Amino acid sequence: MQPSAALLRPSIRTNVPGVMVDEERQKVFDEFARARMPELLRFGHALTGNPHSAADLVQDALERTMLAWPRVEKQGDPEGYVRRIMVNRNISIWRRRRRETLVLDVPEDVRPGGSSGSVEPPIRDLALWDRVRSLPPRQRTVIVLRYYEDMSEAQIAAVMGSSVGTVKSQASRALAALRKDSATFADGEVRR
Amino acid sequence: MSRHIPDDEFDRRLRDVLHSRALSITPDVDAIDRIHAGARRRQRRQRVAVSGGAALAVIAVAVTGVTLRPTHHNGSQLAGGPSSTSPSTASSTLSKAPSPVPSTVAPSSNTFTATGPAATTPATIPAGGAPPAGFTPMSVTAVNANTYWVLGHAPCAQGSSCVGIAKTTDGGKTFTEVGAPASNLVPDVLGNSDVFSGDTISDIRFVDSNDGWAFGGGLWQTTDGGQHWTQYSGPNPPILGNPQQLAVASGRVWAIATDTNKAGTPPAYGLFTATYPGGKWTLVQQPLVAFGAPEPMLAVQGKTVTVIGTDYSTGKPVGLRSTDGQTFSTLPTGLPCTSAPGQPLSPTPQGLWLACSSSSGKLGGVYFSPDFGKTWQVASSKLADPRVAIGGVDDKSAIVATGGKLLRVNVDGSTASVSTPSVPASTQFAFIGFTTANDGFAVPVVNGTRQLWRTTDGGAHWSVVKF
Numbered sequence: 001m002q003p004s005a006a007l008l009r010p011s012i013r014t015n016v017p018g019v020m021v022d023e024e025r026q027k028v029f030d031e032f033a034r035a036r037m038p039e040l041l042r043f044g045h046a047l048t049g050n051p052h053s054a055a056d057l058v059q060d061a062l063e064r065t066m067l068a069w070p071r072v073e074k075q076g077d078p079e080g081y082v083r084r085i086m087v088n089r090n091i092s093i094w095r096r097r098r099r100e101t102l103v104l105d106v107p108e109d110v111r112p113g114g115s116s117g118s119v120e121p122p123i124r125d126l127a128l129w130d131r132v133r134s135l136p137p138r139q140r141t142v143i144v145l146r147y148y149e150d151m152s153e154a155q156i157a158a159v160m161g162s163s164v165g166t167v168k169s170q171a172s173r174a175l176a177a178l179r180k181d182s183a184t185f186a187d188g189e190v191r192r
Numbered sequence: 193m194s195r196h197i198p199d200d201e202f203d204r205r206l207r208d209v210l211h212s213r214a215l216s217i218t219p220d221v222d223a224i225d226r227i228h229a230g231a232r233r234r235q236r237r238q239r240v241a242v243s244g245g246a247a248l249a250v251i252a253v254a255v256t257g258v259t260l261r262p263t264h265h266n267g268s269q270l271a272g273g274p275s276s277t278s279p280s281t282a283s284s285t286l287s288k289a290p291s292p293v294p295s296t297v298a299p300s301s302n303t304f305t306a307t308g309p310a311a312t313t314p315a316t317i318p319a320g321g322a323p324p325a326g327f328t329p330m331s332v333t334a335v336n337a338n339t340y341w342v343l344g345h346a347p348c349a350q351g352s353s354c355v356g357i358a359k360t361t362d363g364g365k366t367f368t369e370v371g372a373p374a375s376n377l378v379p380d381v382l383g384n385s386d387v388f389s390g391d392t393i394s395d396i397r398f399v400d401s402n403d404g405w406a407f408g409g410g411l412w413q414t415t416d417g418g419q420h421w422t423q424y425s426g427p428n429p430p431i432l433g434n435p436q437q438l439a440v441a442s443g444r445v446w447a448i449a450t451d452t453n454k455a456g457t458p459p460a461y462g463l464f465t466a467t468y469p470g471g472k473w474t475l476v477q478q479p480l481v482a483f484g485a486p487e488p489m490l491a492v493q494g495k496t497v498t499v500i501g502t503d504y505s506t507g508k509p510v511g512l513r514s515t516d517g518q519t520f521s522t523l524p525t526g527l528p529c530t531s532a533p534g535q536p537l538s539p540t541p542q543g544l545w546l547a548c549s550s551s552s553g554k555l556g557g558v559y560f561s562p563d564f565g566k567t568w569q570v571a572s573s574k575l576a577d578p579r580v581a582i583g584g585v586d587d588k589s590a591i592v593a594t595g596g597k598l599l600r601v602n603v604d605g606s607t608a609s610v611s612t613p614s615v616p617a618s619t620q621f622a623f624i625g626f627t628t629a630n631d632g633f634a635v636p637v638v639n640g641t642r643q644l645w646r647t648t649d650g651g652a653h654w655s656v657v658k659f
Contacts, residue, residue: 028565030224041217048208051217059223063230064425071422075470129209147203148210157313158472 029069033062034080043083046144047090049133061085084159087145091137091160131178139174142167315348316372317356317418323367323659327358329644330377330633331395333404336625338363341370342644342659343396345377345405350402353377357396357406357418364646370418371404381521390434399440403468407447409434415469424473432464432473439492443467444517446497448490451475451482460504461487463497463512481510481522489537491544491564498544498565500527500537513565528559530570536580538625539564542587545571547580558582558592558601572601583624583632583651591622591632591651598634600651612654613645626651 032168037058042052047158060081065072072081132140145151145159157164220226256289266300306630309562317324327346340357346522355377359366376392394408398418404413411424411432424432433450440446444465451462463476481503488501495517503510528546543562557573558580571590581593589602591610596617600608615638622642626632633643634654644657 022210033224033227034219037219037223038216041219042215045215045217054217055220059227059230062227063234066227066231068422068425070420071413071470125205125209128205129212132206132209143206144210147206158474161475175202178206 012115023068025073028073029066032078033066036082037062040079040082040086043148044086044090046148047086047141049140057086057090058082060089068085083149087159088161128178133176134176138172138187139177142170143174143178146171193348198357200629208563229445266641279648305402314372315352315354317346317354317369319369319371321369323358323369324354327356327659329642329657329659332633332635332644333398334631334633335398335400337631339401339649340364340627340633341396341404342367342657343372343377343393345658349612352570355393357658359418363648367659371414371420372418372419373423374408375406375410375412375423386626394436395438397438397440399468403440405438405440405445407438409436411435411438411447413469433462435464436461436487437490439490440468442495442517445471446490446492447473448483448488448499456644460484461501463490463499465517472513476520481512483510491537491539493539493541493544493564496564498523498537498539500565511565515564523565528557528570536582538582538584538590540584540586540626540629545582545584545590547582547592558590560584560587560590560603562587569603570605571603572605572607573598575601577652580616581621581624581634583626583634585626585650586629587633589651591626591634591647593624596620598624598651598654610651611656613643613656 040058041051041054042063044057045051048054048057061139064085065078065082068081069078072078075081132143135143141160142156145156146153151159153164153167160167217387234436240469243493251541291365317327324346325343327344329342329344332340333341339359339361341357343355343357345355354437355372355375357370357372359370360367373393376389377394390410392409393406394406394504396406398404402417404414404418406414406421412421413424414421428471432447435447435449437448445468447464448461449464451460463483464473465476466473478642481501482505483499484504484507485502488499491498495515497514497517497520498511499513500511502508509527512518512520513523523580528548536547543560544564546559546561546568548557548559557575558571561568572592575592575594582590583592584590585600589600592599592601596615596619598610598612598621600610602608615636618639620626620637622635622637624634626633630648632647632651634647636645638642645654646657647654
């Protein structure tokens, strides 16, 4: 039997044993990454609450996606794949950095529109944003997937690999925490 | 005093916050280059990790990510066996048969180490040629009487052992190597434990000429008949743990894998499923039971899924069954095996065959369930050896390995001898399985080396497959 044509084409070997990614696929991946990166960064920002962590998270997810690109491309939803990695990696990373993350006070320079030199306008409801950022990552993830991605509870459960019941309880706790003393920042009285 | 904010208003505010333009981040100009560089670093790290071979694998037993599966202690039959496929139903089970005897080896024990071909780097036998001299079969899977794949290993030029997959389309007259996953082969040494990791395989399974899986700790999939393989990586943390059994039927893949939601010792096992190709793996909800070691057995026939294992909490045998592939319930009448399960389970289109030791642990028993686990009837309880491998032929009989030889056990309790190649009495059988009521395979371990036997007359006569 002759080797298949695919094996005769110029190729680069991925980290996945036995998987070859040819140059054409590499270009397709680059185009995908370049086109979707702004939105992925924005999603990462919502997930992590921090632009620097968002950049790291997106880079991590796209590296993994690149190495699995033949399979990911074949599945037909590469962005969904990247976002699922981001969701799960963010929770995983948080587990390792728990002590570093469980703080309410956030350095000023990582706030959107803060003193970091961002050209974007500041978040109008900054107090609510700060409260979102202070949520435990799983709860924050549920909130982001629900209110940013407009996912159903079943979809969120599928992405997070948990049950719908767990998602409901996480959402309930998160919303309760966000609503707590909500009036105090409803009128922007305590914006920091 | 705080005022209440209506839900709608609060939801709107939350959406506004999360969709604020202030969350936008401008990508760095060199972002793509950094992704390439990062991917290359990952690639190098993984290569180093993989090429570490068995030494690293053994060391990793004490760390996370590696699973020790106790199999075949006392030299019972093995895992890593072939699949039994019914072309008419496109349903089969890759029957990895753990020990039929209650495990006396703690699953977390690091007493057992990887030996044999797993000690090699993950080199593969090149595709396109005939299997090299010394090709030793480990696992077989068939889609019809003439077409089957054999996972095995052979000596390499480097003095190590290479993983290969040989395919035949003429019933075994000729074989051609197809591509193989660059993975370590779990040795499946009878009487030992297997060292699994995300880069090991022990079994192969094809559901048609294109779609196949190689698994056993790691998981690879092919959609082109084995020419190319893609490793499952999934999200991190992974949804699917180390898969150790896999079956395909009715458009779904089913797997028994370590349950990553229950990290600890001993390992917990879960039933996972996905559509194929490329479907997302999900843990089947098991509100009724969580499985502990030894790994539960999986049998899939059409949409009927049966899992028999050990309750993680109580250590007692427990079984689950679904007739629609969605809703599971415990097996209503319990199990015929009074000892802990871990016995081979073999599906046929008409029902399930199960072999297990008797309550005394000294005799083997054979049971048949015409309703896939709901009720069981005794076919034989007088086998001389509790170390039983079984392959169901149909609803009338099964081929059983006991006492170093093959035997036909009929559902009415009668037995009959079958014709096999001459082998020592010490021969153990890693696997027996049937593709159709006529075509079947057995994997005996003869003087420490595996062979592949084949029958085309329902198990009456067996011959060695030559590579």
